[in-house]
Amino acid sequence: MNPNPRNIRNIGIIAHVDAGKTTTTERILFYAGESHRMGDVSAGTTRMDFDPQERARGITISSAAITVHWNGTQINLIDTPGHIDFNIEVNRSLRVLDGAVVVFDGVAGVEPQTETNWRLADKYRVPRIAFVNKLDRLGADFLRVAAMMEERLGVKAVVVQLPIGTEGGFRGVVDLVGMRALVWNKDDASEPYRECEVPIGMREAAQQHRARLVALAVEHDEAATDAYLDGEEIGVDVLHACIRKGVLANAFVPVLAGSAYRNRGVEPLLDAVVNWLPKPGDAVNCDAQAPFAALAFKVASDDHGAMVFVRVYSGRLRRGDAVLNATTGRMERASRLYEVHADDRIERDELVAGDIAAIVGLKDTLTGHTLCDREHPVQLEQISVPEPVIHVAIEAKARNDQQALAKALHAMLREDPSLQLRQDAESGQTILSGMGELQLDVSIEKLRAKYGVEVSVGRPQVAYRETISREVGVNHVHKKQTGGPGQFAALTLRLAPLARGEGIVFESQVVGGAIPREFIPAVEAGVRRAAQAGVVAGYPCVDFVATLLDGSYHESDSSPMVFELAAAAAFRDAVAKAAPQVLEPVMAVEVVTPADYLGDCIGDLHRRRGMVRGQTMRGNAIAVEAHVPLKEMFGYIGSLRALSSGRAHYAMQFDHYEVASAREMATLLQS
Structure with missing residues (x-):
């Protein structure tokens, strides 16, 4: 050290x-x-x-x-x-x-x-x-x-x-x-x-x-x-x-x-x-004489462009220096350096190991990217970003604001990696996803106040997921002959469930060149693309391992694109046979209420399909801890205020995904 x-x-x-x-x-x-x-x-x-x-x-x-x-x-x-x-x-x-x-x-x-x-x-x-x-x-x-x-x-x-x-x-x-x-x-x-x-x-x-x-x-x-x-x-x-x-x-x-x-x-x-509390060098290496290395942990945009906040772990960075973005592989130039004082800034000529400061001039650097010396590349540990659990459909109120909306959303996503954006394949709507109603509300207000774009907003929707509950294997052959070059891909795919939160794992056990090595990434891409689109109700499928067991190809009629199409179709076929389930996000909810309203608050949580997990005294009030499906918590603050004459308050955060009930799943499939 x-x-x-x-x-x-x-x-x-x-x-x-x-x-x-x-x-x-x-x-x-x-x-x-x-x-x-x-x-x-x-x-x-x-x-x-x-x-x-x-x-x-x-x-x-x-x-x-x-x-x-x-x-x-x-x-x-x-x-x-x-x-x-x-x-x-x-x-x-x-x-x-x-x-x-x-x-x-x-x-x-x-x-x-x-x-x-x-x-x-x-x-x-x-x-x-x-x-x-x-x-x-x-x-x-x-x-x-x-x-x-x-x-x-x-x-x-x-x-x-x-x-x-x-x-x-x-x-x-x-x-x-x-x-x-x-x-x-x-x-x-x-x-x-x-x-x-x-x-x-x-x-x-x-x-x-x-x-x-x-x-x-x-x-x-x-x-x-x-x-x-x-x-x-x-x-x-x-x-x-x-x-x-x-x-x-x-x-x-x-x-x-x-x-x-x-x-x-x-x-x-x-x-x-x-x-x-520690100073730089007590916990991690912090040598001002070593090659430059820094982690970008925040991006803030204003009228003058993007300002990237960094923690410098080693070396020095001078104004005008070119650095390597090790995450993207591109060179960037630090045109100006700042010591930040809330909404004020003081220009610096140099940043040194141990500094937390801001850089202006970086074009493609995002949260979690590593900046380093070109001759001494290094990759620092990334910053994990939680998956969003709620989304809304948005569109510009005025047709001529559509381009401004797209530009504003791009800037906001660069600043906040916990926001996600996608286009709904069926409706063509723009879907903005985040961690909660307040975050989406703040984001929509920012579109109006900061970027001058008025938008129409749909009702908040829950970010459901799909998964499988049993192991299944399928053989799939993709074969087309249309007069021109043909299409051929055959593969054997096995799906097996994983524990909650494990995501998607892809493995290949193909031996002997049954499928050429260069086609394997296409099979994985096909599985992941089909999983993102969902099979049962159109929600992303998670928590499974997909194993490519075997297959065959044709010298002239096979290609990465054909194997990607075959893998997507095989995945959809396998999920349909693997007892698919819909998962809904469940929130950890804490309600703090005077004792006079305890019964009403607990009864309301039960009506919302909540599971009360415990009660503790909190000063002269009682704190109730419960697990409640996110879907049931929309508009909860108004209900709680009415129940308690405005004296109770609550906090909630995402806890886990849970298999939706048969009734809830039927409702989703009908909607």
């Missing part, structure tokens, strides 16, 4: 929607001197949510990057959305970040999207610290949230602070590392905290929690372990170093306390970011 000599932290702020993530980010900007006034989400004045739709809706839609400085450390910070429909933003941000701050609602605790984001951070092995926010709220319970983290996320949540006061009386924290109290006397952010003795009534609890912290932290340093076993006092600097090692090893997660809205706990959070 080659440590980067520059003192940098590349971090993300992630959370469930409404946990206070953007408010926390805005306070970080203020205390770090990047902003001279604090943005307010409800007032639409945030620095990071600068898109008009974000300000109008009061939510983060697109991840935003900014650079701040704290105690001599440069912090490149990415604020990510909390809504599941925009989870691709969290996914691609975590792929390039070195560390993360996970914000938890002090009342709600571990919420569904927090759990999803946590698993993504696990996937990319991103070290984390936790900030339990909103501790000034009624029902907030810091230690309960820490316990929920251990129970639901399967981590060691190590308390490093204790809140002083509860709910409306929350006024400070006990710093367990330094065994001191930090007290904020006013909500005014310009008033620094006051350092004082630990309150007498909290000293015993503080000693107990500090003992656990020390015991877990010293395990990661041999010298500290020996000193601890010898009964020596562990100094503050040594403890900080041990905590840092534990965080980098993902052995535990430090848990901090605060209320960002009340300006309490933000400065210690910044200290924790600098003290405990």
Whole structure:
């Protein structure tokens, strides 16, 4: 490993929607001197949510990057959305970040999207610290949230602070590392905290929690372990170093306390970011003298063209340099380089290993592409993109807007890889697919507001899938003689079901040249093309393995095109014999409701074919967890508000595909 000599932290702020993530980010900007006034989400004045739709809706839609400085450390910070429909933003941000701050609602605790984001951070092995926010709220319970983290996320949540006061009386924290109290006397952010003795009534609890912290932290340093076993006092600097090692090893997660809205706990959070989260070179190789390599993780378009956000992993990139896009094999030129400050940018002459910045001038670079030195090609790990579960038909209202619509959609798909576009073969309609109703709603509004295209939109439709339930083999011969060159292809194909989520696997067991090697890719292409079109109800067929067993060909009448046609026909024949099924997307739904409305909410979920999986207390409310088919969740928010006098709320995210009932399948086949 080659440590980067520059003192940098590349971090993300992630959370469930409404946990206070953007408010926390805005306070970080203020205390770090990047902003001279604090943005307010409800007032639409945030620095990071600068898109008009974000300000109008009061939510983060697109991840935003900014650079701040704290105690001599440069912090490149990415604020990510909390809504599941925009989870691709969290996914691609975590792929390039070195560390993360996970914000938890002090009342709600571990919420569904927090759990999803946590698993993504696990996937990319991103070290984390936790900030339990909103501790000034009624029902907030810091230690309960820490316990929920251990129970639901399967981590060691190590308390490093204790809140002083509860709910409306929350006024400070006990710093367990330094065994001191930090007290904020006013909500005014310009008033620094006051350092004082630990309150007498909290000293015993503080000693107990500090003992656990020390015991877990010293395990990661041999010298500290020996000193601890010898009964020596562990100094503050040594403890900080041990905590840092534990965080980098993902052995535990430090848990901090605060209320960002009340300006309490933000400065210690910044200290924790600098003290405990990794710098470039701690987790991955980061050598400024090595050949250039960077990963493109986001594309943003404006009136001046496309701006590609990159994480530089090694080497240097100067303005005007030509680089290889290893994913496409094409050369690209970086005409301008920028350090990004939300919706502002500062031009740079050079980017260096460890930087997160933006490049203008790249023509064909998309999310997940690798940029590198032409003489030293390398392919970095791609960014996974979830499959869409909902789609709508759209068309331009004015005939002369059709070309503008196509151009706008192309730009939007370049920015957001979780959106997909296709033409319906039967109706000729343009179908836009995404992760949820909100994402599609935002996209359609963007067509109007940003690109000036008015569109007509069909009703949201569920993205069903097809699959098979038993193994079957077929022999198929494609033979045509029309007076000109003939067509001949014969093949034996076997289909077998796979587990949910396995996708499509193609294998060839052809031996002895029964089918020429150059025709095998055409057979796979035919299978995949037919699978995409579907057999039963026109939905893509998934979760099967197709094995090419045998076949025969003709010297002059066989070609790749003929074998592709034969494979498609063989696939359709095989699926019809393999007990095909329709799969429907099922959502994990969490409804948080006052107890008075619990029965009505559960009854409504049952009417929607929901399966209730559990109930837990959430402050003074009850959280109901259920699995519900996506089809039944359209328009749910209006129904829930009516049932609960507007007091209940819900969150949902895609969980799995499930075989549709016979009644549901019959309905689909009739439609």
